[in-house]
Amino acid sequence: MKTAQVNGEEIVIKEVEDIKLNNRKGAIVKVLGCGLCGSDIVKFKHKIAKDGTVLGHEIVGIIEEINSDTKFDKGDRIVSSHHIPCFECTYCKHGNYSMCKHFKETNIIPGGFSEKIYLSEEHLKNVAHKVPVGFSDEEISFYEPLGCCIRAIKRCNLTRGDKILVVGLGSIGLIMAEGLKAHGYKVYGCDLIEERIKLASSRGIESFNSRDLECFDKIIKGKTENYGVDAVFMTSGADKAIDVALKAVKQGGKILVFSSTPLSNGYPNNEIYYKELTVLGSYSPSPRDLKDSFDLITSGRVNVKNLTTVYSLENIQQAFDDTIANKIFKAYIKFG
Secondary structure, rough: OEEEEOOOEEEEEEEEOOOOOOOOOEEEEEEEEOOHHHHHHHHHHHOOOOOOOOOOOOOEEEEEEEEEEOOOOOOOOEEOOOOOOOOOOOHHHHHOOHHHHHHHOOOOOOOEEEEEEEEHHHHHHHHHEEEOOOOOHHOOOOOOHOOOOOOOHHHHHHOOOOOOEEEOHHHHHHHHHHHHHHOOOOEEEEEOOOOHHHHHHHOOEEEOOOOHHHHHHHHHHHHHHOOOOHHHOOOOOOOHHHHHHHEEEEEEEEEOOOOOOOOOOOOOOHHHHHOEEEEEEOOOOOOOHHHHHHHHHOOOOOOOOOOOEEEHHHHHHHHHHHHHOOOOOEEEEEEE
């Protein structure tokens, strides 16, 4: 079977022996496609992933072989996430599922950018779902990234009627805004790239260019009776994103960090102290968050149509390059 592996400065296609189920519980899944996540880019670009690593986790596939006590059968088209918490440790008992050791150790084998993968019985029981007829592979591949957004929205513990600003309107920022909108909040967005601003605005998310910070501040204050927004969701890790967040948030408001921020910058302590701000992070979803994500997509409450650019496995390096260069919105690697 073909796999796309990290090899120094590039992603290379390598033929490896087909993965076998043998006597294990779980399933062998033929991968139909896999979304390219921002975390894949970070692991590749900053050389976090070792040579030989098969990245990818936003998978859609068909079960080829199965040995399971679950509801799934051979031939089912499924979507799955990659990590599962133990539900028993101190992190899980406090709702911090993504900090669980077992969560971090579980994964898709060998990785989503592979023609076939092994999904464990745990995956089938906790984070896999059969895809309804009528939903494209590309649409349902947003299941895991939207789950991450749902987790963030829950962690922020918002109040009905709150006004929210999403800073950064890349693929994760847009579906974060869609998720917030689906929960009934008034959502604004901002970015520096006009195409992203136009796309978000066309989907009912009032969005602005934040390049001129003083002008942007006046716009946000005008939308919020001069208070500022109740919460900022920071889906951009750029230096300026922190300045935008601090300008836009009201006193006593919240900043949800959903991005890696530069080591050279940070949150001025006095801003947090005197304004009584709450700054919190959110990382990865629990099975419950993923189920909520699945329901939002399949019910049509969150719109993920027409957001991807499709690449073949053989052109996966181009998908990485185009994503890094901001030439596309979201890459989806299609197999076969």
